[in-house]
Amino acid sequence: MANAQSIILHQFERSPFSEKIRLALRMKNLAWSAVEIPSIMPKPDLIPLTGGYRRTPVMQIGADIYCDTQLMLPELERRFQLPALDLPGHEGLAKMVGAWVDTKWFQTSVGVIFGEVGDKMPKEFIEDRTKMSGRPFDVDAMKAAAPILRDQWRTQLMWIEERLDGGRHAGTGDWLVGTKPGLIDVHAFMNPWFVEKNVPDFLERCFEDAPLTRSWYGRLKDFRGQAPEEISGQDAIDVAHSAAPRLKPASTAHDLRDFEPGERVAIAPDDYAKDWVEGDLVIANAERVIIARQDDRADNLHVHFPRVGYVLRRV
Numbered sequence: 001m002a003n004a005q006s007i008i009l010h011q012f013e014r015s016p017f018s019e020k021i022r023l024a025l026r027m028k029n030l031a032w033s034a035v036e037i038p039s040i041m042p043k044p045d046l047i048p049l050t051g052g053y054r055r056t057p058v059m060q061i062g063a064d065i066y067c068d069t070q071l072m073l074p075e076l077e078r079r080f081q082l083p084a085l086d087l088p089g090h091e092g093l094a095k096m097v098g099a100w101v102d103t104k105w106f107q108t109s110v111g112v113i114f115g116e117v118g119d120k121m122p123k124e125f126i127e128d129r130t131k132m133s134g135r136p137f138d139v140d141a142m143k144a145a146a147p148i149l150r151d152q153w154r155t156q157l158m159w160i161e162e163r164l165d166g167g168r169h170a171g172t173g174d175w176l177v178g179t180k181p182g183l184i185d186v187h188a189f190m191n192p193w194f195v196e197k198n199v200p201d202f203l204e205r206c207f208e209d210a211p212l213t214r215s216w217y218g219r220l221k222d223f224r225g226q227a228p229e230e231i232s233g234q235d236a237i238d239v240a241h242s243a244a245p246r247l248k249p250a251s252t253a254h255d256l257r258d259f260e261p262g263e264r265v266a267i268a269p270d271d272y273a274k275d276w277v278e279g280d281l282v283i284a285n286a287e288r289v290i291i292a293r294q295d296d297r298a299d300n301l302h303v304h305f306p307r308v309g310y311v312l313r314r315v
């Protein structure tokens with residue numbers, strides 16, 4: 001049964017951002033617990049943990065809640081060092097690649113996929129995504145744009161091919177950087193996986209011009225890892241309730257906007273699902289913001305957010 005040390009991933013099977021973390025867990029061969037969450041609101045057993053953040057996935061270890069995959073990967077690297085994914089050559093660059101695959105390439109994938117399967121999506125899903133993004137989830141517009149987005153999607157896949165080809169010519173290995181797979185490979189895997197799940201013929205067609213990427217992708221899929229222990233949302237809340245947030249000295253040293261520890265703040269994504277999470281500031285540095293909050297069901301929590309793509313304000 002999951003305990004205060006367990007890695008708990010609140011996720012759903014078809015979620016590409018969840019798959020990014022699942023791949024890292026498989027590559028690191030870590031034991032983990034999975035809470036299957038709904039892909040649309042409401043998420044009654046997730047919101048008590050995050051305080052309002054609703055995106056997928058959310059990672060929990062005890063009473064520490066990690067929002068956004070940007071933070072989950074470094075946290076896993078820090079806590080579970082071997083086998084390392086932040087290998088020489090990946091440092092810093094992995095985050096830059098992550099920023100591209102999570103935004104530009106992901107948005108291209110969304111257009112390609114929903115241009116194809118949008119008609120089959122339930123009305124509730126379309127309504128949820130319209131509300132979440134603040135603009136119509138317009139399947140007809142996506143359909144019209146799909147041919148252009150398919151071109152753009154393939155071009156981005158060809159960047160992977162170009163890198164693999166460069167490595168092959170230099171004799172430095174079969175992965176994006178060097179002779180072992182690492183964080184950059186994890187990031188680059190997400191969009192091909194998302195497309196394969198939804199429009200496999202299109203991925204296959206792109207692979208015809210990208211044979212190195214095809215075999216690289218296959219090798220990443222070969223990681224077996226460990227099957228998760230399935231637990232309920234209530235189980236996860238119970239884990240949080242009986243744990244305490246990891247002790248960290250409160251600090252806002254070098255903060256550019258003079259936030260002070262203990263200040264009442266709110267934080268939200270700046271792109272979509274802009275739900276504010278309110279709490280008391282514990283840490284604000286260049287990497288992350290940690291806020292302390294209290295929940296009736298989960299008790300004391302520390303909720304962690306990255307800086308890029310998020311807005312922090314005083315309440």
Ligand SMILES: N[C@@H](CCC(=O)N[C@@H](CS)C(=O)NCC(=O)O)C(=O)O
Pocket residue numbers: 014015016017018038039040041054055056057067068069070102
């Ligand atoms: N920047 C976030 C993006 C996460 C994201 O957009 N996830 C999608 C699903 S894969 C989502 O939240 N969709 C709405 C939902 O699941 O409620 C991250 O890296 O974790």
